[in-house]
Amino acid sequence: MSTVLPDQLGHFGRFGGRFMPEALIAPLDELTQAWRSAMADPEFTGEFDRMLREWAGVPSLLYDATRLSEVAGARILLKREDLNHTGAHKVRNALGQALLTKRMGKPRVIAETGAGQHGVATATACAYLDLECVVYMGEVDTQRQSLNVARMKLLGAEVIPVTSGSRTLKDAINEALRDWVASVDKTHYLLGTAAGAHPFPAMVRDFVRGIGDEARAQSLELLGKLPDAAVASVGGGSNAIGLFAAFIPDADVKLYGIEPGGDGFETGRHAATITAGQVGVLHGARSFLLQDEDGQTIESHSISAGLDYPGVGPEHSWLAETKRATYRPVTDADAMEAFRLLSRTEGIIPAIESAHAVAGALEIAEELGPDATILVNLSGRGDKDMDTASSWFGLIDGETGHE
């Protein structure tokens, strides 16, 4: 019975749990109950599946990337989450939690966002399900991602720039939590990744686990067997746990989480939380954490806004500690190289987050050899990243970029 994770209090081994103000504990208990009863109710799960199918474009394709495979030297399969509505895996979680919000009878949703991807997914789901939506976004990010701010506003959401702390994603989460403590009666906090206090890591996993469930069935259909490895990028950990969940019992399938290596792990300017290897408590859970000697959170660095977070979901810490999954960093430069490679070989411009997974897969392909089949979660599309890519590669007249 102890094989069912997390336990009643949300622990994955020594990770997870609830490090939250008492004011939120009873509401988290209510949320846990509402979520469990929803998942046991065929009407809810049927409605979720129907909306995913009819509105969000799920199941996403499994694509045999033959030209990329030639370059990689192993067979690469891409799980095309970039083709989902709003362009990323995030819509699965946003829709699931928005539907649960409706079921709980709460009229208002709050969310945090870094790049704006989760904010857009949430604003979209809230428009679809007629929920009031407020998105907290670090002031620095509202300036870096003004187009996504416009998208959220068009969808009817209110975007609140956060000016405290480092003015980025972790501070947006702080501010959303502050709102939630005061508004929890009528408000659901639609957290955007598989992190935070119980039940969020398990709940988000279960809303996104369709990625791996579908990919597992699609692999069996395409190959007649399972892939040798499954690879995903790790920010907070939702797209990775969404891919891994189905394969965790398949001991022969190697699991790889690709962390943002920023300027290079050795430079200290990165967001490779698990690779850095220090355990701490942030945003409600015990997990690996970038922190200084005093336990103060350290600012992370990554070219990818969606991966630029100093924490990570607790189930990944558990998978790392038990060695069921392997986590390794990929630098900004290698991720951008993979970004261009996928664009040029397959005509697919990936999200920079997803480009990290592709870069990781290229390394893993070398290690596993030509007979290997590697499943990669292409978690999102790259439209949102064209500014970054343009300046990185010098694509706009007069700019010089990396070659």
Next chain:
Amino acid sequence: MSEMVALGKAGTAIRKANDEGRAGLVGYLPAGYPSYEGGVDAIKALVDGGVDVLEIGLPYSDPVMDGPAIQRAAEAALAGGFRVKDLLRTVEEIAAYSDVPVLVMTYWNPIERYGVDRWATDFAGVGGAGLITPDLIPEEAAEWIAAADKNELDKVFLVSPSSTDERIRLTTSACRGFVYATAVMGVTGVRETASDLAAPLVARTKAATGLPVGVGIGVSNAEQAAAIGAFTDAVIVGSAFVKRLLDGEGPAGVRSLTESLAEGVRREPSAAAGR
């Protein structure tokens, strides 16, 4: 367990005030603001103005329970290079300065990072009385509870208007010193009117425990202190002191507010009613 044991240091000080027919006054300031020395002087001003229990905040990078005033002070302290060892130094200086029990209010990660056992030993060693832990619930606190018990430190957990009676029982049974009742659903900050959630919460908490109950969050003046002191054992004031410092009033401003609040908790009708 006898109540003498569970009262610990902070509870004993609060009961002493209650024996005088008034609520105790608990004063909060973060360490390290506006500077190391300035912080120590401001905390001494709380003592000089007449608090019964001190609560010193450890500045933390992600203070999710705090409103703008305490956030600003904490950010400034950290930007000024404040370290955990400076907190221990502050506690040591204050403990040498007076007999008022010194609690530290801290988010959990810095303690976990320091090492829970090592923290309890070092903190007790410099004269600290206990911890208030706003993001630690008893279910996650086994290590802290063991270390606190070993070092006879107070363990102050929080109850909230949203806590079920069952949770209030669980939480109060893990406390030593007093029980911290957050009177509003929301973060720290000065509020105009006392919350109508406070009195029912205090009543529910008192039904579960013989420990003193302190009410915090929002109190800023003598009238509010008198009103809340009428139905609870201790009045906790924080952001109002921090605001004095943010406004540049320094230790003198802290002291005059403390004196005014100390007068508030002594106003008739006596606070005995709710106890």
